[in-house]
Amino acid sequence: MNQQTFMQQLEAALAGLPAAERGEILADYAEYFGDALADGRSEEEVAASLGDPQRLARELQAKAKLQAWESRRSVGNLFGVIGALAGLGVLNFVLAIPFMIYLWFLTIGCVVSGVLLFAGVVLTGLWVSNSLFDWPVIQPLLHQEQAAAWVARVPVGDLPQIDIRGAKGEQVVIHRDPQTGTTRIEASGVDGSVRLERHVDGTVSRLELSDDEGAVNLQGFDGLPDRGAVLSIGLGLLLAGGIGLTIGWLLVRLTWRVLARFGRYQLALLSGERGGPGRG
Amino acid sequence: MKTQLKKGTLEMCVLALLARADSYAYELVSRLADCMEISEGTVYPLMRRLQAEGWVTTYLVESASGPSRKYYALTATGRQSLAEMQVEWREFVAEVNSVLAPQAASEAAQAKRNNPQGEVE
Numbered sequence: 088m089n090q091q092t093f094m095q096q097l098e099a100a101l102a103g104l105p106a107a108e109r110g111e112i113l114a115d116y117a118e119y120f121g122d123a124l125a126d127g128r129s130e131e132e133v134a135a136s137l138g139d140p141q142r143l144a145r146e147l148q149a150k151a152k153l154q155a156w157e158s159r160r161s162v163g164n165l166f167g168v169i170g171a172l173a174g175l176g177v178l179n180f181v182l183a184i185p186f187m188i189y190l191w192f193l194t195i196g197c198v199v200s201g202v203l204l205f206a207g208v209v210l211t212g213l214w215v216s217n218s219l220f221d222w223p224v225i226q227p228l229l230h231q232e233q234a235a236a237w238v239a240r241v242p243v244g245d246l247p248q249i250d251i252r253g254a255k256g257e258q259v260v261i262h263r264d265p266q267t268g269t270t271r272i273e274a275s276g277v278d279g280s281v282r283l284e285r286h287v288d289g290t291v292s293r294l295e296l297s298d299d300e301g302a303v304n305l306q307g308f309d310g311l312p313d314r315g316a317v318l319s320i321g322l323g324l325l326l327a328g329g330i331g332l333t334i335g336w337l338l339v340r341l342t343w344r345v346l347a348r349f350g351r352y353q354l355a356l357l358s359g360e361r362g363g364p365g366r367g
Numbered sequence: 368m369k370t371q372l373k374k375g376t377l378e379m380c381v382l383a384l385l386a387r388a389d390s391y392a393y394e395l396v397s398r399l400a401d402c403m404e405i406s407e408g409t410v411y412p413l414m415r416r417l418q419a420e421g422w423v424t425t426y427l428v429e430s431a432s433g434p435s436r437k438y439y440a441l442t443a444t445g446r447q448s449l450a451e452m453q454v455e456w457r458e459f460v461a462e463v464n465s466v467l468a469p470q471a472a473s474e475a476a477q478a479k480r481n482n483p484q485g486e487v488e
Contacts, residue, residue: 112411114437115437118391118435118436119393133407136406136407137408138408143412146412
């Protein structure tokens, strides 16, 4: 490899870096070539001793990505770091896949906790609002006789079935089983479904919520929660959501810190700046 | 073992060269290569790191032939770090020597133990 090829490869591989930094690096190596040639060495010899320009550039890129991420911890910068480390062959698949799965679960956990927290806030807010202003009216949950505040009263009458279908597979079905007298209301779309079954005696016998991440299935409740229960459920959800989010946040911070340290360590290893007694 | 050791101490050697006089990359490499085996590719990453630590600064000097040269100069903090490294290095070398030459070390330790007695007598 001669000087021109070396410099061209280096320049091409440095493409992602800011122009000023790229210019400085290229100037450094041009200067080195100039000095070495003046010293009577051949271009090929100097290029070989400087190492593979592609690898050199990847290390410089990884360093820049790590710095960007350390100054601003965004998800985009995080994936920049992961990508750069993967490009260096530091993160192999054996390591990267469990890590990705872990990140994925962490994300889901945080989202679910957020939803729980939100539901808790809404329920507690309802209770507070009810205590202060008598609005909205909280009545036994999901009990047909008094369910005005919670469940829309659907006058099914004697209709055997209503079936509404949308163009993208959305469907609303109201179906009454003539033998048992059970009424089933089912709404489903691409992302999930809600299913509510009302027993012939007017109680809700089954409530099922599902989406592509999971399902909630409640059965056999009988004159359950009242005003106090709304508060306790609300506070319970607040607590669960709060704890979940706190743990999630701590894990995220820990992960980021560990990843940053791992990245720095790997880069240091690659550049041969670690090891030996010089530094602790 | 040898390469690991060298990598860790290369930084100190570069700082030590710069403590004597400002220099540029090729000159640094040539000086180092006179006394030890080094790979030239490690020099620029190393210099960038020393810069990031604030131990060295750079300035450009126009040259009559070819591109201008980047000179590296030791900063005050760099000088201080070098002094600390040298102390650490000497301590480390002494420790290793005392392990490698246990006889000499134990004799030295004995001499130390005997010395106070000598004073009493």
